Amino acid sequence: MAEENRVVLKNLGKTDPESIDDYIDSGGYKAFRKVLGMEGKAIIDGLIASGLRGRGGAGFSTGMKNRFTSEACQKCENRYVVCNADEGEPGTFKDRVIMENDPHMFLEGMMIAARAINATRGFVYIRGEYALSVRRTQKALDDMKAKGLLGDNILGSGFSFDIEIKKGAGSYLCGEELTLLESLEGKRGYPRIKPPFPAEKGLWGSPTLVNNVETLACIPSIISNGAEWYRTMGTEKSPGTKIFTISGPVKRPGFYEVEMGTTLRTLVFDFAGGMQEGKIFRAALLGGAAGTFVDGSMLDTGMGYDLLKEKGATLGSGAIIVMDQGMSIWEMLNSILRFFAHESCGKCVPCRIGSKQLLLLMEQIKNNGADTEELCGRLLKQAEMMEKTSLCPLGQSHIMPVRTAVQYFPGLL
Numbered sequence: 561m562a563e564e565n566r567v568v569l570k571n572l573g574k575t576d577p578e579s580i581d582d583y584i585d586s587g588g589y590k591a592f593r594k595v596l597g598m599e600g601k602a603i604i605d606g607l608i609a610s611g612l613r614g615r616g617g618a619g620f621s622t623g624m625k626n627r628f629t630s631e632a633c634q635k636c637e638n639r640y641v642v643c644n645a646d647e648g649e650p651g652t653f654k655d656r657v658i659m660e661n662d663p664h665m666f667l668e669g670m671m672i673a674a675r676a677i678n679a680t681r682g683f684v685y686i687r688g689e690y691a692l693s694v695r696r697t698q699k700a701l702d703d704m705k706a707k708g709l710l711g712d713n714i715l716g717s718g719f720s721f722d723i724e725i726k727k728g729a730g731s732y733l734c735g736e737e738l739t740l741l742e743s744l745e746g747k748r749g750y751p752r753i754k755p756p757f758p759a760e761k762g763l764w765g766s767p768t769l770v771n772n773v774e775t776l777a778c779i780p781s782i783i784s785n786g787a788e789w790y791r792t793m794g795t796e797k798s799p800g801t802k803i804f805t806i807s808g809p810v811k812r813p814g815f816y817e818v819e820m821g822t823t824l825r826t827l828v829f830d831f832a833g834g835m836q837e838g839k840i841f842r843a844a845l846l847g848g849a850a851g852t853f854v855d856g857s858m859l860d861t862g863m864g865y866d867l868l869k870e871k872g873a874t875l876g877s878g879a880i881i882v883m884d885q886g887m888s889i890w891e892m893l894n895s896i897l898r899f900f901a902h903e904s905c906g907k908c909v910p911c912r913i914g915s916k917q918l919l920l921l922m923e924q925i926k927n928n929g930a931d932t933e934e935l936c937g938r939l940l941k942q943a944e945m946m947e948k949t950s951l952c953p954l955g956q957s958h959i960m961p962v963r964t965a966v967q968y969f970p971g972l973l
């Protein structure tokens with residue numbers, strides 16, 4: 561059986577998540593101590609060289625984002641690091657695994673990023689339902705303070721930085737980085753127009769680095785072991801490891817940290833143990849609701865950002881929702897579209913009305929067998945129109961599941 565390659569989850573099951581001493585004994589905060597003696601530019605160059613890409617879904621270069629944030633608005637007094645721990649994408653639970661089992665790992669990554677861009681303050685925006693994640697992250701922050709690893713003049717270095725937790729109230733849209741910043745500022749979770757991006761004008765108008773929990777948790781090992789070491793794992797364009805969360809009728813659903821480029825077949829049939837007794841693989845939804853459907857023809861494709869993109873699919877958050885032959889594509893797509901309609905903030909017409917139109921078309925597809933092909937064509941056109949005209953990325957998300965459902969499963973049967 562293939563083995564996991566645990567980098568982010570290397571301490572899982574070995575250390576007490578509530579003990580900072582355990583974390584330090586396992587080599588924790590060495591990377592942060594190392595960067596206290598480094599120039600910000602050298603830290604950022606190392607991150608760029610590692611090829612690390614954001615694990616929140618978009619896969620943007622983490623090092624480049626650090627560079628943009630550190631170079632923006634030199635006269636600004638404040639610079640922020642925000643950890644996106646909202647984890648609202650259906651089928652995704654990797655950030656929860658990190659926060660509940662090893663909160664210091666991503667907090668150390670956050671400290672390193674703060675040092676790299678010379679940030680003054682940080683926030684962890686955690687979805688409110690994640691009570692244990694909130695409790696363990698807060699305990700970790702209290703323990704860091706007690707050890708002089710957080711606050712004023714950290715370890716006598718002259719560098720000061722503090723981190724606060726903010727709880728989200730359950731809006732999917734608030735996981736989108738600019739909407740998240742609105743929510744952090746205490747406003748209603750409505751999106752902002754991009755550009756400007758957060759790196760340029762983020763929290764309270766200051767340069768802000770927004771990174772996902774898993775992205776930040778990759779950083780300590782990269783700093784300790786070097787960019788070249790990191791590039792020995794994964795693929796050229798998607799280096800390193802990734803935590804995949806597998807659900808559906810497989811024998812061992814759960815989370816698996818493997819090298820990028822591992823095939824879908826290995827993940828589903830090896831790590832997750834294959835299909836449950838009597839079930840036959842039909843499809844997988846990759847990347848959650850905003851992701852893509854694939855069928856068995858994609859089982860031997862490597863799970864990396866570019867490898868999937870070449871074939872019209874997405875890696876997204878790393879969620880893999882498996883479906884068997886007895887499960888209805890129509891039901892799955894309909895539940896995704898209902899979710900999007902529910903989460904639409906209503907600010908712009910294409911998404912507010914368009915998401916309802918898609919649901920009406922889905923009902924017609926269910927009830928009018930004879931016109932299915934024409935109705936699926938209209939469904940696709942409607943989603944394409946929304947992609948072009950919606951104000952924020954949520955209204956642009958419908959197209960991927962709709963296009964791939966129609967492509968792989970004509971008639972949505």
Ligand SMILES: Cc1cc2nc3c(=O)[nH]c(=O)nc-3n(C[C@H](O)[C@H](O)[C@H](O)COP(=O)(O)O)c2cc1C
Nearest residue numbers: 614615616644646647648735736737771772775953
């Ligand atoms: C509707 C929507 C919801 C999102 N939800 C999340 C989320 O829950 N967690 C997350 O890390 N990123 C989420 N994102 C992506 C963020 O906008 C952003 O790309 C990410 O936090 C950047 O971090 P990274 O570079 O480390 O991936 C969402 C995006 C959209 C459009």
Ligand code: SF4
Nearest residue numbers: 906907908911952955
């Ligand atoms: S696309 Fe949807 S979620 Fe985004 S602003 Fe428009 S209505 Fe709101």
